[in-house]
Amino acid sequence: MSPTRALRRRPLRGAAALAGAAAFALAVTACSTSTASSNGTGSGTNYVGGTGEISTIEPGHRVAAPELSGKSVEGAPLSLADHKGKVVVLNIWGSWCPPCRAEAPHLAKVAKETESQGVQFLGINTRDLQTAQAKAFEKEFAIPFPSFYDPSGDLVLRFPKGSVNPQAIPSTLIIDRQGKIAVRALKELGADELHEVLDPVIAEK
Structure with missing residues (x-):
């Protein structure tokens, strides 16, 4: 197995159904990172963990992304399955989160640069109790x-x-063209850093 590149992560514990949702809500309120986690080579996940922020997974060890569908911030139907066959960059964010605001211009930049290469960016806006806040964020950062x-x-x-x-x-x-998770970043990303992990997935055949 190849090593995983990572630096720092903030763990989030969640259980099923309502208990999981409550744990998630409590965990993300601070919108911060903490100390390194241990190497995740066990647990039968075929996932090579590390002591930091960005994890890359070899094609043979990737797991499928779950089905995601619902409404967009604008109220339109939205589904991950609609982008089957593309590389999908999925960013989890909230308008209340300073690191999300810091990385937003970089995500917008790379989304435009890679659109012609079969890449689709999507977001998951969370913990904004009203869509007005999320819409203002999207407008501010284009x-x-x-x-x-x-x-x-x-x-x-x-x-x-x-x-x-x-x-x-x-x-x-980052979800590859087969619908499997190729990269996970538990941090805000700059444009160069995002290209560094995204470009190899784009180049995969």
Whole structure:
């Protein structure tokens, strides 16, 4: 197995149904990162963990992303399945989160740069209790891609625990053309850093 690149992550614990949603809500309120986690080579997940922020998974060890569907921040139907066959960059964010605001211009930039390469950016807006806040965020940063409106974190909790589920706000997942999770970043990303992990997934055949 190849090593996983990572630096720091903030763990998020969630259980099923209402208990999981409550845990998620409490965990992300601070919108911060903490100390390193241990190497995640066990647990039968075929996932190589590390001691930091960004994890890359070899094609043979990737797990499928869950089905995600719902309404966008603008109220339109939105589904991950609609982008089957594309590389999808999925960013979990909230308008209340300073690191999310810091990375938003970089996400918008890379989304425009990679659109012609078969890349679709999507967001999951969480913990914004009104869509007005999320819409203002999207307008302020000229976000060119849609986001699921997920105020209670239900969509986030659909990801398999203990492997590549998002565990911080912001988090970014890169899903390959086969619908499997190739990269997880538990931090805000700059444009260069995002290209560094996204470009190899784009180049995969």
